[in-house]
Amino acid sequence: MASLLEAVDLGLVRGGRDLFQQLSFEVGPGQLVQIEGVNGAGKTSLLRILAGLSRYGFSGRVIRHAPLMYLGHHSAVKGMLTPRENLAWHISGEGSYSPGEIDDALARVGLYGYEDVPSHALSAGQHRRVNLARLYLSRAPLWLLDEPFTAIDKGGVAELEALLVRHATAGNAVILTSHQSLSVSYPVAMLDLLTGLAA
Amino acid sequence: MAPGALAFCSRILRRQLVLALRRPVDIGNPLLFFAMVVALFPLGLGPAPAALAGFAPGILWIIALLANLLTADNLFRGDFEDGSLEQLLLSPQPLYLSVLAYTLAQWLVTGLLLALVSPLFAVMLGLSASAIPVLMFSLLLGSAVLSLVGGIGAALTVGLKRGGMLIALLILPFYMPVLIFGSAAVQAVAGGMDASAHLAILGAMLCFAIALAPLAIGAALRISIDA
Numbered sequence: 256m257a258s259l260l261e262a263v264d265l266g267l268v269r270g271g272r273d274l275f276q277q278l279s280f281e282v283g284p285g286q287l288v289q290i291e292g293v294n295g296a297g298k299t300s301l302l303r304i305l306a307g308l309s310r311y312g313f314s315g316r317v318i319r320h321a322p323l324m325y326l327g328h329h330s331a332v333k334g335m336l337t338p339r340e341n342l343a344w345h346i347s348g349e350g351s352y353s354p355g356e357i358d359d360a361l362a363r364v365g366l367y368g369y370e371d372v373p374s375h376a377l378s379a380g381q382h383r384r385v386n387l388a389r390l391y392l393s394r395a396p397l398w399l400l401d402e403p404f405t406a407i408d409k410g411g412v413a414e415l416e417a418l419l420v421r422h423a424t425a426g427n428a429v430i431l432t433s434h435q436s437l438s439v440s441y442p443v444a445m446l447d448l449l450t451g452l453a454a
Numbered sequence: 455m456a457p458g459a460l461a462f463c464s465r466i467l468r469r470q471l472v473l474a475l476r477r478p479v480d481i482g483n484p485l486l487f488f489a490m491v492v493a494l495f496p497l498g499l500g501p502a503p504a505a506l507a508g509f510a511p512g513i514l515w516i517i518a519l520l521a522n523l524l525t526a527d528n529l530f531r532g533d534f535e536d537g538s539l540e541q542l543l544l545s546p547q548p549l550y551l552s553v554l555a556y557t558l559a560q561w562l563v564t565g566l567l568l569a570l571v572s573p574l575f576a577v578m579l580g581l582s583a584s585a586i587p588v589l590m591f592s593l594l595l596g597s598a599v600l601s602l603v604g605g606i607g608a609a610l611t612v613g614l615k616r617g618g619m620l621i622a623l624l625i626l627p628f629y630m631p632v633l634i635f636g637s638a639a640v641q642a643v644a645g646g647m648d649a650s651a652h653l654a655i656l657g658a659m660l661c662f663a664i665a666l667a668p669l670a671i672g673a674a675l676r677i678s679i680d681a
Contacts, residue, residue: 336472
């Protein structure tokens with residue numbers, strides 16, 4: 256089983272405190288990994304390190320074997336653009352999507368009928384949903400999701416969970432942070448920042 | 455399929471231009487600023503046409519430089535605040551070209567427009583008509599350099615809540631050579647001499663800035679996003 260991402264001896268020091276040390280793990284196809292930890296434990300920092308966005312205070316090595324998609328705290332949705340434009344001109348440079356694919360993805364996140372509304376007229380939850388629509392378009396095998404359930408309603412959470420399971424089942428991997436436990440009938444590996452990946 | 459590098463650049467260019475056109479105030483303000491500062495000089499220096507015409511090349515160039523400085527801070531700020539910049543840095547596309555597309559989009563709605571309307575202001579200050587084509591051309595070349603250098607300052611300060619004053623202190627020294635050769639070109643023509651040497655140096659500065667500034671901007675963005 257080829258791994259999609261390897262982390263070797265990760266350590267992180269922030270503000271003079273060791274957040275974690277000698278954290279090593281491997282994430283392979285089919286894995287659904289949830290990062291555990293209290294507020295301030297360094298979950299977001301770890302995700303940013305895994306994505307390659309952050310190096311400050313960091314030691315160790317991250318080896319990425321596959322393209323990844325990272326969804327952070329900020330939705331990266333432009334208020335002056337419509338949801339359709341936001342996806343078509345997305346700055347991640349990941350893919351070129353046909354208008355049909357984009358409309359389909361927006362319909363799946365419940366934004367049917369909102370395709371051409373300026374995004375600043377949408378609610379916070381709808382903003383998140385525009386961002387989540389990228390998951391339906393993504394062809395990246397590895398997803399790094401920071402609190403993907405924030406501001407999403409119950410139905411949306413269930414759909415998102417199903418999507419994550421489908422992604423993992425198809426031989427890809429998901430690493431996410433979340434304060435709520437996933438209610439999925441799929442093995443979720445828990446990654447503790449102090450003790451590492453539980454089997 | 456990830457788009458090709460050039461397709462991605464044209465996507466960024468289009469995105470930035472649409473964003474700019476949906477906020478026409480941001481495009482109009484630098485032009486209005488230009489007009490108002492031009493109007494200040496006859497009030498401050500006295501309305502003697504000969505004196506104003508003598509100072510006109512320097513005045514026009516300094517205002518263009520300040521107008522550019524005012525807009526530099528906005529280049530990456532919005533995208534930093536809403537998380538778009540993280541996505542850009544993670545993209546599999548060459549950052550050099552993406553950053554170049556950003557600056558090109560910004561130049562099209564600031565420097566280019568400023569250069570195009572500059573004849574109007576030149577006439578207000580009584581600059582001789584023969585110097586106007588060189589004024590426009592020098593502003594076209596020079597403002598592109600200013601946008602690229604300003605991009606470095608914008609990328610370095612984008613992580614700070616209030617980067618305004620710092621960005622001015624950081625990049626004004628690098629604006630100076632552009633000002634020197636830009637206004638000298640216009641002065642030369644107004645004095646009946648040839649400006650091609652000055653314009654050639656401005657062109658060389660532009661080549662230099664296109665080659666190196668995107669690298670500096672990319673590196674600065676990585677630092678800013680890490681903080």
